[in-house]
Amino acid sequence: MYLLGYDIGSSSVKVCLIEASSGKIVATDFSPKKEMKIVALNPGWAEQNPYDWWTNLKLAHEAVMHQAQINPEDIKGIGITWQMHGLILVDKDQNLLRSSIIWCDSRAVPYGEKAFQEIGPEKCLSHLLNSPGNFTASKLAWVKENEPEIFEKIDKIMLPGDYIAMKLSGEIGVTVEGLSEGIFWDFKNNCISEDVCNHYGIPRSFFPEIVPTFGIQSTVSKVVAAELGLKEGTPISYRAGDQPNNALSLNVFNPGEIASTAGTSGVVYGVLDKIDYDKLSRVNTFAHVNHTPEDIRLGVLLCINGTGILNSWLKHNFATSLSTYGDMNELASLSPIGSKGLSIVPFGNGAERVLENNEVNCSMHGINFNIHSKGDILRAAQEGIVFSYEYGMDIMRNMGIDINVIRAGNANMFLSSIFRQSLATVSNAVIELYDTDGAAGAARAAGMGIGFYANSEEAFASLEKIAIIEPEHEKRDQYLEAYSSWNGYLKKVM
Known part of the structure; x- marks a missing residue:
């Protein structure tokens, strides 16, 4: 069958x-x-x-x-x-x-x-x-x-x-x-x-x-x-x-479960079990796949336009001597947490709903010609993308979504160990990576629709987990200090 x-x-x-x-x-x-x-x-x-x-x-x-x-x-x-x-x-x-x-x-x-x-x-x-x-x-x-x-x-x-x-x-x-x-x-x-x-x-x-x-x-x-x-x-x-x-494809059905993607733009999608909204409309809320009036399941969608496109822009315009994104990640890994005080605000892909539709563009802050190198800039870019996620996830937390586990496909920015380790530690959430995509998820869901699978647990029992990334608790203060500095620069440009 x-x-x-x-x-x-x-x-x-x-x-x-x-x-x-x-x-x-x-x-x-x-x-x-x-x-x-x-x-x-x-x-x-x-x-x-x-x-x-x-x-x-x-x-x-x-x-x-x-x-x-x-x-x-x-x-x-x-x-x-x-x-x-x-x-x-x-x-x-x-x-x-x-x-x-x-x-x-x-x-x-x-x-x-x-x-x-x-x-x-x-x-x-x-x-x-x-x-x-x-x-x-x-x-x-x-x-x-x-x-x-x-x-x-x-x-x-x-x-x-x-x-x-x-x-x-x-x-x-x-x-x-x-x-x-x-x-x-x-x-x-x-x-x-x-x-x-x-x-x-x-x-x-x-x-x-x-x-x-x-x-x-x-x-x-x-x-x-x-x-x-x-x-x-x-x-x-x-x-x-x-x-x-995409959330369904990652077996995200219940309150507090989170799905994420990180391609040209970035998405964090969390499930909420009550009718609620952000008063500044910085995130979108839709009916999730299993929503009913009796059993509320809403998908809170954080979309950030300027995420992976920054990494792509750097590859094609700045890091042209590096052949692959893997080469970029390796060079970035030589820079310490916080990129020696360098911060990049990544919002260079148009107006951002998460910033109340402000168009703040991408900007670099704190650069010192005597200490910063190409690797520091590449790491600061990935950290800046992570910090934009954390900024948006704070809005979702204020709506009552607990972010303890983030599930994602093993693709795009999630292929970078810097990106996923920084995101896990800053958000204090475990990241689970899976081998799946939207078409495969829709096929499994079709099995739920005809009753072949009794529930989502049965439908996604065979979903292959590729990796688990735990927060580095001993380094979290360093990440939070860098995030605080980044947040300060964001407030100045907004």
């Missing part, structure tokens, strides 16, 4: 097939091999054609099935995860009305800011748990005002994963998690937000049927079964946005 996972990213579509009983990956592939095109017709815009996602899904799916050489009838469930916050519009015949306005498109910022003030900051935060911001609802408001001829033709609105499910089954649905990431969900009243709909003038008929995150949402149609070589009626039994799904 097998389970399929589809991960719809903005760079590529990844497909993973796992054997259900063992949880082992049988085959995996992605398409395209070069990044998918993002169209920017104006500064700050970002669009993709959803049909490109479907085309690349079919290519990656075909490669996986070729690798696996299994009987398609043995595939018993499909899970889907996607790039969050995108807007897809279709007419009554399920035809696309325009390209998708994707997550990194910023054109809707003024619409979200206006809604936040007119609905009321306190009401937005207490009911939506977020400012409407630049999320899906605000993107739809932009379409209404700027493309009224398209708005008039809308039959249904969707998130990217909903579109893929529609292509597979011919049916349109949406989850509460999806509605919450679009800022359409009222958590106090457990329904689609009347405030948002009334403010933006969104007809209720635009919203598809609400389907469960885990469960038989729809099934593969006869036409698509023939096209993909699947069995007609194969259940689509799970879907969620990429950050909740």
